Amino acid sequence: MGQHVLLNSVEHRGLRVHAGHGARLGDDVMGALTFPDEFRNVQAHYPIVFRREPAGGFLPLVLFGLQEGCNLFLDGDRWDATYVPLSVQRQPFLIGVAGGERLVHVDLDHPRVRDAGSDGALLFDAEGASSEHLERIRSVLLALHEGVDATPAFVAALQRLELLESFFLDVQLEDGSLNRLAGFHTINEERLGALDGATLERLARDNHLLPIYMVLASMSRMRDLIERTNRRRAASR
Template sequence: MGQHLLLNDTEHRDLRVSVGHGAHLGDDVMGALTFPDEFRSVQAHYPIVFRREAAGGLVPLALFGLQEGCNLFLDGDRWDATYVPLSIQRQPFLIGIAGEQRLVHVDMDHPRVRQAGAEGAPLFDEQGGPTAHLERVRSVLLALHDGVDATPAFIEALQRLALLEAFFLDVRLDDGSLNRLAGFHTINEERLGALDGAALERLAGDGHLLPIYMVLASMSRFRDLIERTNRRRAAPR
């Protein structure tokens, strides 16, 4: 679960956070949460799929690999894409709600957190004010919070029109191994194409039609994941 504390300039004045990327910083993950307003940026690099959570609901994910614990865009300390989803950018911070306020929390158990004297980006200046890094974190958290809040309406629209379906992907790699990706949902393009004008007009009016097309466009990125997997497996160890 982690140790989530409300960030403040008294207890955390000297706290540092590691920036950049790396497996040791928690970036070696198969995918990350995304949201409809982010789909345009995400689809340029990653497939967008939907996964059913323990509570039963579906959430959209940007896929970075074909198996758990494998991020094919992580190359040492470099993320090999021009866009990194906000749910990765926000680490190790979270947003908490207190009445009308949205407050920044920090996961003290996250590998990016560093104590006083360690290398990393400071969160507060000498006067206790927020640094530029912390201000950027706040903007990322607010955008992520608003995007995630808007996601259930998008999912409900897809389910109302029966546009979501489970899928699996069988991949034979260059080394001859057969790999199956399963446990995800995608949008049924045939059902989308069969919708009448009224249904399409409602989707467009509610702001759902563009994200749907972004999901469909992102399916072409599976080819890149397969090629990256082949290159990684062929690389000398």
Template sequence: MTQHAILNNVQHRDLRVSVARGAEYGDDIMSALTFPEEFRNVQAYYPIVFQQDDQGGFQPVALFGLQRGENLFLEGSRWDAHYIPLSVQREPFLIGRTATGGQVHIDLDHPRVGDETGQPLFHDHGGPTEFLEHISNVLGMLHAGVESTQAYIQALLKHDLLESFVVDVKFNEDSQSRLVGYHTINQDRLHQLDGNALEELSRADHLEPTFMAVASLNHMRDLVERYNRRYAHG
């Protein structure tokens, strides 16, 4: 269940939000949305792949696991990476758009909300804390990232740069897992692009994130090794 409310310093003056990590806070997720401007930070730890939505469009995601509900970076209360995607950092906050700008919303039913040891959102005088200011910046970057992603995906499709892929993980004859339903950058087609196409991608700031997405696939091996370590002994 969710209970979204516009955040304000009267009703939510004493509200605190936990920044701890753990499955109990909803961190047991297989992937999270990302966007081109974030690829440089994301590719340092996670594979970046492209997921098809219900409307047939694509969205980039950082991959944390090989099956639903699995985060191989989550070890109890520890997230084993120095960077966590902004779409995860922003929980339990959302951005709402109005005619005059953005509003910060909060999901009051989220497990992070109401923890007495969590981060305060407002000072005694009603002003936002540094934590809330950070969240506002995160939401702003996410909103801009969602908008830039649409043009980026259209550029990839224009040049036929997305291809589906499958990853098989096998321990023995009775135990295996298969990752399906995702797309990656087709490196052969990328390398075959002519100068005009490469210049077009570069001028639109689409070339660098594309190479970042390609580089991130080196972490698929790391993901499989994490999977093996977690499940090899049952």
């Protein structure tokens, strides 16, 4: 669950945060949350899929690997892509809302958090003013918060038009092993193509049409995940 506390310059004056990447920093994950306004950036590197939630809705995710606990874009302490999703960039911070105000919280149990005197980026200067790193994080959190807030309307449009369909991907890797990616949904391209002009116009007016096409374009990145998996397994033999 973590230890989420309100960030403040009195208690956390000396707190540092590791801003790099690596498995030890919690980055070795199969995927991460994304949102429609981010689709244009992420589709160039990662597949975008949808996961059904217990309450019945769907969440858009970017995939970094084909199995849990495997991020194929991690190369030691380097992230092998020019764009890192905001939900990864924001770690170990999150937004809490109190009285209508958005406040920055930090997970003190997150592996990125360092004590005073350790390596890592400071969050406050000697006078208690926010550091450049913290200001950047605030911008990331704001964009992420606004993007996530806008996601339900996008997903509702997809569900109303029955554009989401489940899929699975069977992969035979170069080492001969068989692997199946399942449990996710994507856009049904045939149903999308059958929509009438008025419906497409409404989707465009509501800023939903471009994200839909970004999802479709992103599915070509599945081939990259397969190739990365082959290279990683070959290197480990």
